[in-house]
Amino acid sequence: MPYDVGSLMLLNQFLVLGAALFSIGVYGLLVRRNAVLVLLSVELMLNAVNINLIAFESALVTNAAVGQVFSIFVITVAAAEVGFGLAIILMIFRNRRSANVDELDLMRW
Amino acid sequence: MTVDAWIAEPVNWVFSIVAVVILFTAVRVVTSPNVVHAALYLVAALAGSAVMFLLLSAEFVALVLVLVYIGAVLVLFLFGIMITRAPTGFDEGLSNDRKLVSAAISLVLLGVLSWASLSAFGTDTVNTVGSPTATEILGDAILGRFVIPFEVVSFILLSALIGGITVARRDLTPLEEEERKAV
Amino acid sequence: MDWIDFLIVVLRVVVVFALLLLVTIINVWAERKVVADFQNRIGPERAGPFGMLQTVADGLKLFFKESIIPARSEVGMFLLAPFLAVIPAFLIFLNIPFGRPITIGDRVIPLQGMDVDVGLLIVLAMSSMAVYAVVIAGWSSGSKYPLLGGVRATAQAISYEAAMGLAMVAVVLFSATQAADAPGGTLSLAELVERQSGTWAGIIPRWNLIPQIVAFVIFFIAAIAETNRAPFDLVEAEQELVGGYFTEYSGMRFAMFFLAEYINIFSMSALTATLFLGGWNGPTWDGVLPVWLSALLPFVWFMIKTYVLVFIFFWIRATLPRLRYDQLMALGWKRLIPGALGWLMLTAVVLGYRRFGLPWS
Numbered sequence: 001m002p003y004d005v006g007s008l009m010l011l012n013q014f015l016v017l018g019a020a021l022f023s024i025g026v027y028g029l030l031v032r033r034n035a036v037l038v039l040l041s042v043e044l045m046l047n048a049v050n051i052n053l054i055a056f057e058s059a060l061v062t063n064a065a066v067g068q069v070f071s072i073f074v075i076t077v078a079a080a081e082v083g084f085g086l087a088i089i090l091m092i093f094r095n096r097r098s099a100n101v102d103e104l105d106l107m108r109w
Numbered sequence: 110m111t112v113d114a115w116i117a118e119p120v121n122w123v124f125s126i127v128a129v130v131i132l133f134t135a136v137r138v139v140t141s142p143n144v145v146h147a148a149l150y151l152v153a154a155l156a157g158s159a160v161m162f163l164l165l166s167a168e169f170v171a172l173v174l175v176l177v178y179i180g181a182v183l184v185l186f187l188f189g190i191m192i193t194r195a196p197t198g199f200d201e202g203l204s205n206d207r208k209l210v211s212a213a214i215s216l217v218l219l220g221v222l223s224w225a226s227l228s229a230f231g232t233d234t235v236n237t238v239g240s241p242t243a244t245e246i247l248g249d250a251i252l253g254r255f256v257i258p259f260e261v262v263s264f265i266l267l268s269a270l271i272g273g274i275t276v277a278r279r280d281l282t283p284l285e286e287e288e289r290k291a292v
Numbered sequence: 293m294d295w296i297d298f299l300i301v302v303l304r305v306v307v308v309f310a311l312l313l314l315v316t317i318i319n320v321w322a323e324r325k326v327v328a329d330f331q332n333r334i335g336p337e338r339a340g341p342f343g344m345l346q347t348v349a350d351g352l353k354l355f356f357k358e359s360i361i362p363a364r365s366e367v368g369m370f371l372l373a374p375f376l377a378v379i380p381a382f383l384i385f386l387n388i389p390f391g392r393p394i395t396i397g398d399r400v401i402p403l404q405g406m407d408v409d410v411g412l413l414i415v416l417a418m419s420s421m422a423v424y425a426v427v428i429a430g431w432s433s434g435s436k437y438p439l440l441g442g443v444r445a446t447a448q449a450i451s452y453e454a455a456m457g458l459a460m461v462a463v464v465l466f467s468a469t470q471a472a473d474a475p476g477g478t479l480s481l482a483e484l485v486e487r488q489s490g491t492w493a494g495i496i497p498r499w500n501l502i503p504q505i506v507a508f509v510i511f512f513i514a515a516i517a518e519t520n521r522a523p524f525d526l527v528e529a530e531q532e533l534v535g536g537y538f539t540e541y542s543g544m545r546f547a548m549f550f551l552a553e554y555i556n557i558f559s560m561s562a563l564t565a566t567l568f569l570g571g572w573n574g575p576t577w578d579g580v581l582p583v584w585l586s587a588l589l590p591f592v593w594f595m596i597k598t599y600v601l602v603f604i605f606f607w608i609r610a611t612l613p614r615l616r617y618d619q620l621m622a623l624g625w626k627r628l629i630p631g632a633l634g635w636l637m638l639t640a641v642v643l644g645y646r647r648f649g650l651p652w653s
Binding site for chain 2: 008009010011012013014015016017019020021022023024025026027028030031032033034036037039040041043044047050051054055057058059061064065066068069071072073075076077078079080081082083084086087088089090091094102
């Protein structure tokens with residue numbers, strides 16, 4: 001079913017939503033102690049980037065749908081990041097019996 | 110464009126409702142005192158983003174988001190939460206006590222980012238084409254113009270797979286080795 | 293779009309819903325009868341003819357039972373989980389074409405809940421959503437056996453979903469070369485069925501089953517694992533985990549999990565029939581038979597194919613013992629995923645050769 005919804009949606013309404021999501025993600029990154037929750041905040045930030053990419057694609061309409069392609073790449077890399085990140089967290093948990101990032105100061109100078 | 114014209118468009122009501130849901134759930138992701146709740150709120154936030162993608166006529170990406178993120182990545186998160194025995198009940202110690210400073214930093218960031226985009230794009234509108242972007246266009250783009258990034262990404266996935274296994278793998282004790290062989 | 297079109301859309305969804313409920317009632321009874329036959333028992337026979345009303349009786353019993361909410365449970369999530377189990381199961385079937393489009397006047401009505409261009413992706417996404425019901429139910433019960441069931445479900449779902457998706461990719465790749473007029477691939481389930489019509493050499497039906505037999509086997513095994521059926525029912529293993537994730541559920545909420553499981557069996561069989569067995573394709577003898585009979589026959593073919601697969605589900609359950617957890621993981625990661633990847637590469641090479649010839653020529 002063809003639909004035409006573009007005429008009255010501002011580009012900025014999506015960009016500001018993306019900015020808000022990104023800022024919330026940054027807040028989570030700074031505040032959270034549990035490593036799993038830190039990773040969750042990173043996911044929130046990546047998702048904000050995806051919204052921006054799709055919105056820009058929709059505003060510029062490139063012939064190869066560049067924005068959408070790159071958001072697919074972002075999703076893929078995020079999947080890899082989570083897989084590897086959780087492996088690291090699992091290892092830390094196994095060695096230290098805790099997943100608290102504030103206690104991981106062994107390499108602090 | 111006037112505010113009245115913006116409000117009059119039904120698609121903007123959908124946008125507003127979904128945006129409120131996304132922002133609420135996103136705030137709960139970073140403030141919830143319960144790890145599992147935080148992960149489930151992220152599911153809701155991502156589902157809302159998928160609706161946003163549909164509004165922007167990115168049907169394929171919306172479904173990939175549901176399939177990969179909600180269907181696999183967050184399930185993996187829940188697995189990680191349960192296996193690291195993170196306190197699954199309510200726990201106030203999940204956040205540190207730098208809340209005010211962090212909130213200030215993120216508010217400043219929000220201000221800067223929104224100011225930048227508002228001043229740069231003003232009242233530009235998005236031009237969604239008549240129908241959802243054909244999957245064919247995406248396929249041609251990924252395997253044509255972006256074939257090298259595609260290969261790089263697949264290489265990253267492979268190395269993350271191997272790396273994940275190597276890092277998380279525990280060396281077996283000789284006794285366990287025996288047991289493994291006996292089975 | 294006037295009100296008649298709107299009415300038709302509503303009617304399609306209602307028909308799918310009614311069909312699923314009816315089929316579930318029959319399936320529960322059929323499974324008990326089939327398994328009873330395998331085990332040399334009689335099975336239900338008291339309620340109604342051949343015991344067919346047994347499910348209705350059980351449903352009524354569960355309906356009037358008290359639904360207990362455990363004191364240590366997380367109430368909101370606990371109440372939400374049964375709905376999360378039923379909704380994806382229903383949404384999967386909503387995408388599957390169950391009959392040839394019928395023409396009334398100048399309207400062509402597809403016999404399908406919704407016909408979307410990316411139907412296959414929706415099906416895959418919904419089948420991956422189903423695991424949330426298990427995880428949330430397991431976690432919110434506040435009890436150790438359900439939690440163990442939930443942890444098992446996460447790992448199982450991720451492992452077998454990958455194999456399932458890869459098997460689907462091979463089918464989509466193959467069917468991209470099968471179109472008569474419009475070249476290029478498709479993710480629309482209606483179009484995938486359309487491309488399996490006709491025959492090879494006059495007698496062999498053009499089902500994807502024959503050229504894609506390996507993908508069929510991998511897909512069907514993964515489908516059994518996705519629905520958490522025996523021999524992959526570690527999530528609810530009675531002997532180890534009492535009842536797995538629904539240990540703490542009772543009354544109507546338990547019935548909803550039960551309903552979801554049987555809807556899932558039927559939807560997965562219907563999806564397999566659609567992808568591999570030609571969906572509703574089959575001889576309809578248009579012009580020979582009365583019009584209404586020709587219109588009904590595709591639905592009959594679809595149901596026959598689906599029920600053959602449903603029977604295989606029951607057959608496997610009655611035959612095979614449950615896998616051990618490491619065997620489950622080994623089968624998923626060491627057999628099915630490499631197998632599916634290898635088959636995908638083989639399909640790609642053969643199709644590439646048929647279309648472009650040798651790379652150096």
